[in-house]
Amino acid sequence: xMHHKETLGTMLARCGFGxxxxxxxxxxxxxxxxxxxxxxxxxxxNLAKAKRRSVIWLSFQECTGxxxxxxxxxxxxxxxxIFDFISLDYQESLxxxxxxAAEQTLREAMAANKGEYLLAIDGSIPVKDGGVYxxxxxxxxxxxxxxxAADAKAVLAIGTCAAYGGIPKAYPNPTGAVGVxxxxxxxxxxxxPGCPPVPEVLSGVLVHFISFxxxxxxxxxxxxxxxxxxxxxxxxxxxxxxxxxxFAKSFDDDGARQGWCLFELGCKGPVTHNACAxxxxxxxxxxxxxxxxxxxxxxxxxxxxxxxxxxxLAGGSATGWKxxxxxxxxxxxxxxxxxxxxxxxxxxxDAPASPPxxxPPxxxPPxxxx
Amino acid sequence: xxxxxxARGPALQAAVLIMIAGICxxxxxxxxxxxxKRFALPRASVTGRIGGAFTTILTRFVPRRxxxxxxxxxxxxxxxxxxxxxxxxLGGAPHIQVIxxxxxxxxxxxxxxxxxxxxxxxxxxxxxxxxxxxxxPVLRLLSTVDDYLSWLLVFLPVLSGVLLSGETIGxxxxxxxxxxxxxELLMIWLPxxxxxxxxxVFAGRGAMGIDFARKGAAx
Numbered sequence: 001x002m003h004h005k006e007t008l009g010t011m012l013a014r015c016g017f018g019x020x021x022x023x024x025x026x027x028x029x030x031x032x033x034x035x036x037x038x039x040x041x042x043x044x045x046n047l048a049k050a051k052r053r054s055v056i057w058l059s060f061q062e063c064t065g066x067x068x069x070x071x072x073x074x075x076x077x078x079x080x081x082i083f084d085f086i087s088l089d090y091q092e093s094l095x096x097x098x099x100x101a102a103e104q105t106l107r108e109a110m111a112a113n114k115g116e117y118l119l120a121i122d123g124s125i126p127v128k129d130g131g132v133y134x135x136x137x138x139x140x141x142x143x144x145x146x147x148x149a150a151d152a153k154a155v156l157a158i159g160t161c162a163a164y165g166g167i168p169k170a171y172p173n174p175t176g177a178v179g180v181x182x183x184x185x186x187x188x189x190x191x192x193p194g195c196p197p198v199p200e201v202l203s204g205v206l207v208h209f210i211s212f213x214x215x216x217x218x219x220x221x222x223x224x225x226x227x228x229x230x231x232x233x234x235x236x237x238x239x240x241x242x243x244x245x246x247f248a249k250s251f252d253d254d255g256a257r258q259g260w261c262l263f264e265l266g267c268k269g270p271v272t273h274n275a276c277a278x279x280x281x282x283x284x285x286x287x288x289x290x291x292x293x294x295x296x297x298x299x300x301x302x303x304x305x306x307x308x309x310x311x312x313l314a315g316g317s318a319t320g321w322k323x324x325x326x327x328x329x330x331x332x333x334x335x336x337x338x339x340x341x342x343x344x345x346x347x348x349x350d351a352p353a354s355p356p357x358x359x360p361p362x363x364x365p366p367x368x369x370x
Numbered sequence: 371x372x373x374x375x376x377a378r379g380p381a382l383q384a385a386v387l388i389m390i391a392g393i394c395x396x397x398x399x400x401x402x403x404x405x406x407k408r409f410a411l412p413r414a415s416v417t418g419r420i421g422g423a424f425t426t427i428l429t430r431f432v433p434r435r436x437x438x439x440x441x442x443x444x445x446x447x448x449x450x451x452x453x454x455x456x457x458x459x460l461g462g463a464p465h466i467q468v469i470x471x472x473x474x475x476x477x478x479x480x481x482x483x484x485x486x487x488x489x490x491x492x493x494x495x496x497x498x499x500x501x502x503x504x505x506x507p508v509l510r511l512l513s514t515v516d517d518y519l520s521w522l523l524v525f526l527p528v529l530s531g532v533l534l535s536g537e538t539i540g541x542x543x544x545x546x547x548x549x550x551x552x553x554e555l556l557m558i559w560l561p562x563x564x565x566x567x568x569x570x571v572f573a574g575r576g577a578m579g580i581d582f583a584r585k586g587a588a589x
Contacts, residue, residue: 245463245481271543306375314464315471316378319386331391335398343404
């Protein structure tokens with residue numbers, strides 16, 4: 001059982017991780033966060049002294065995949081203990097309380113940690129028709145977000161839905177789904193996109209926040225730069241085959257068996273920023289490209305509407321034959337009209353008074369030609 | 371909508387439709403041109419009309435020996451540029467992918483490194499041709515906006531393609547979007563300027579060859 005005033009160092013010691021273990025973890029984490037190695041001892045010291053941080057987690061228009069990926073941990077590493085260490089004061093899928101008791105818990109957590117709690121969101125927020133398409137306890141997601149975000153220290157948008165609207169936002173977006181950053185403008189926001197996101201990225205952000213009291217450096221899309229600074233393509237072990245021009249043409253040809261690049265099979269790795277290729281999944285076992293399937297670009301905005309998953313980036317959604325036929329007909333009609341109007345406007349050349357008599361062609365040898 | 375999604379979606383569709391309409395417009399205009407009446411009788415020809423057409427198409431690839439000293443540089447630069455462009459277009463893996471998507475045809479691609487080298491040579495030859503056009507007083511006098519715009523709209527896709535292959539400036543997505551957009555600009559301009567020679571050059575030579583054959587002239 002964890003005590004509210006217990007520090008992270010005490011808790012880790014209780015779980016069998018000593019000072020050396022914490023230092024090793026801090027070294028790995030500074031590397032993961034692209035911080036200088038000299039920061040590691042400071043991080044370890046700060047982590048040892050850190051106290052529990054209240055986190056309120058709201059699930060909106062989502063599939064619970066993001067939460068599942070964080071819960072399905074393979075072994076109890078310090079990463080996962082970090083999740084244990086945070087005080088997850090409200091999470092509808094995990095908490096025992098329900099109904100008005102749950103609502104009371106939320107209000108109490110907000111009041112007790114006003115201005116200090118982290119707000120984690122998974123799922124997009126429907127705004128069409130006053131946000132009636134997703135309600136909790138009769139309240140719209142939109143209304144809950146406005147209220148809970150107002151007193152938060154920072155907002156973590158977990159998963160592509162929370163970050164950019166994700167699949168609910170895909171055409172025709174019947175609920176008017178949007179991401180957190182479209183609605184919250186006066187709080188620091190960290191986007192951790194992915195469908196689902198890489199769990200280690202969330203632990204990295206939490207460790208940075210717990211250690212230094214501030215969020216890690218973000219890119220122009222509010223993603224942690226250390227994890228989203230490069231593309232899957234940049235880190236991909238199949239990259240040398242791309243540079244050599246060796247591409248698998250189908251999922252079961254010789255090229256695919258030899259691990260050649262999946263670009264022609266629709267891999268979106270070159271335009272997808274995430275840490276899948278370096279951190280991998282399931283305890284560093286593998287990631288989609290290693291399993292033989294191209295990246296579908298799930299951590300990028302509007303990935304669902306960005307063309308087919310199996311359409312190469314080199315191609316695009318070209319026009320159909322019907323449209324092409326109409327364009328050709330319009331062109332032919334326009335060209336014909338222009339040519340005929342020119343004919344009408346231009347006077348005919350004078351013809352000779354009497355054309356010469358028609359006689360058979362003269363059979364002159366080429367060498368006698370003038 | 372991201373720039374790349376725009377380039378691969380609406381912009382591509384618009385460019386294709388404008389190009390198709392423009393090409394049909396030009397072809398309709400050419401076919402409906404008022405032909406000059408021929409009052410002279412056709413003369414005998416060794417090659418025949420079809421032979422004359424093919425002969426002229428081929429012989430025009432070889433410059434006249436008389437002019438060689440004066441045009442050697444531009445012919446060679448032009449050769450490097452055209453052959454380079456053909457290699458890039460038909461040898462680059464992503465380009466084959468596009469052709470495959472449209473026609474269903476495919477063939478083995480060339481290594482990326484080779485395509486980059488050929489692209490570099492193509493760019494260099496294009497710069498050489500531009501310098502010659504600007505420095506040569508006669509060429510400069512003959513040049514119009516069409517010439518410079520056509521040069522630019524061919525240069526940009528090659529340049530953005532080289533940058534894309536190296537991913538040196540900006541991210542892959544941005545460079546890919548710029549490359550596709552530059553190609554789309556080329557597609558839009560193609561029917562309306564001198565770039566239309568891509569489609570008409572052999573037809574034009576062939577028509578001239580037929581005319582020569584009819585007149586019994588050497589091609």
